[in-house]
Amino acid sequence: MTDRPQPILKLRRLGIDTYKEAVIYMREDCHVCRAEGFEVQARVLVSLNGKSLTATLNMVRDGLLEQGEAGLSEHAWKNLDAKEGDQTHVSHPPPVHSLSYMRSKIYGNALQADQLQAIVNDIVAGRYSDIHISSFLTACAGGRLNEQEIVHLTRAMVESGERLDWGKELVVDKHCVGGLPGNRTTPIVVAIVAAHGLTMPKTSSRAITSPAGTADTMEVLAPVDLDVPAMRKVVEKENGCVVWGGSVSLSPADDLLIRVEKALDLDSEGQLVASVLSKKIAAGSSHVLIDVPVGPTAKIRSMEMAEALARYLEQTGAALGIGVRVHTSDGSQPVGRGIGPALEARDLVAVLKNNKDAPQDLRDRALDLSGHILEFSPDVKTGEGRTLATDILDSGKAWAKFQAICEAQGGMRDIPQSPYTQIIEANKGGQVTEIDNRRIARVAKLAGAPADKVAGVDLHTPVGTKTETGQPLFTVHAESPGELDYALNYLEGEDGIIKIKEE
DSSP, X not given: OOOOOOOEEEEEEOOOOOTTOOEEEEETTOHHHHHHTOOTTOEEEEEETTEEEEEEEEEEOBTTBOTTEEEEOHHHHHHTTOOTTOEEEEEOOOOOTTHHHHHHHHTTOOOOHHHHHHHHHHHHTTOSOHHHHHHHHHHHTTTTSOHHHHHHXXXXXXXXXXXXXXXXXXXXXXXEOOOOTTOOOHHHHHHHHHHHTOBEEEEEOOOSSSSOOHHHHHXXXXXXXXXXXXXXXXXXXXXXXXXXXXXXXXXXHHHHHHHHHHHHTOOOHHHHHHHHHHHHHHTTOSEEEEEEEEOTTSSBOSHHHHHHHHHHHHHHHHHTTOEEEEEEEEOSSOSSSEESHHHHHHHHHHHHTTOTTSOHHHXXXXXXXXXXXXXXXXXXXXXXXHHHHHHHHHTTHHHHHHHHHHHXXXXXXXXXXXXXXXXXXXXXXXXXXXXXXXXXXXXXHHTTTTTXXXXXXXXXXXXXXXXXXXXXXXEEEESSHHHHHHHHHHHHTOOOSEEEEOO
């Protein structure tokens, strides 16, 4: 009788970045694979120095790994505190019982609180592969979560991570459901509200399906990768902050779900509610304003959809003990001029500095939202918030507060400019009647946004503008000639992104 081969492999660092997915790389003729019966895409338990995680198996052929070696994705490497040459134990993982709940949801069954909590716990623990997560997200999309399930999912996501406590009864926040290019009101709102003295610890997301998220734009101006202690110092000093939510481990399940949602280009209603409110509750907010832009090419396309979403948000907030107010706004066209991190940063700074050429629509939206948030305070009467917000902005207090927040977060940065641009001209005269939000955003993404901070689109002709043949409609910005060409190639086959009615 021969001894069974030991499932021990020597680690080699391959430097493969899979973002937050744990992957192990093993030779297809590896003795452990043969002994344990592992196949490609199998889920395996990787143990090292008292730590373990579940990883997806990828197999490699001769050349990359020697016999007896294994590699790990950077995410897995860091989570296991691995070192070159460490010996790791690879085995079959214990069964993931919550997968039966996920499969039940695929067949249309409603899930209970403990079932959703088990799914979320397993996702955070890394027991779900990306295929499992995408299956769960798809099963919950298209209105397949009922109101009680949304509450259960939100609570489960809150409990999956840390929850901040600011020691105050009133802690305010805002969120826009998205779908409107250039709508970068958050940094302006935080500056106005914090300048008034309210506490607003804003955690923001990076882009999911858009050319820029608030964190992407804010990162042009200041560091956003702050951990909880650093975030707390900024808020205690300046009343507010604008940081990336992924760096503070609040509702970590949401970050994992968003990563897969981005690949699927999926943003379902129930998941949206759970995502938004779990982050706000985990951040310690007591009152939240949700901006819902409505328009034919926005994420929310009708008032009926907006009202249904508002009901879910308000009911879920009430069930979980926070005040939620929903504000519907015009989503018929992009806001401001810039679409893309650096261009949006330029616009919001112009508004804060009260520049004469600052985008008026961005200023007006920011003042509307700031006014509603200020009215959460018992010291501000209903209907007086916008006037107060205007006074704070016009006085320069908001700009001073924003600079102070940037300095507290690590120092304010200069806004970079793109080295490559191309003007797109009108092919006829008339009046601009419509701008397709989704397709103009796609141009900005194809040009390199948000990965390239300077990439994007600069709009010159909002709806209502009278144009002449050859007049600039928008300018495409890019970091490299190749990315500029990529966006321009898309434009060659697209007509009507900006509709002009001849007069």
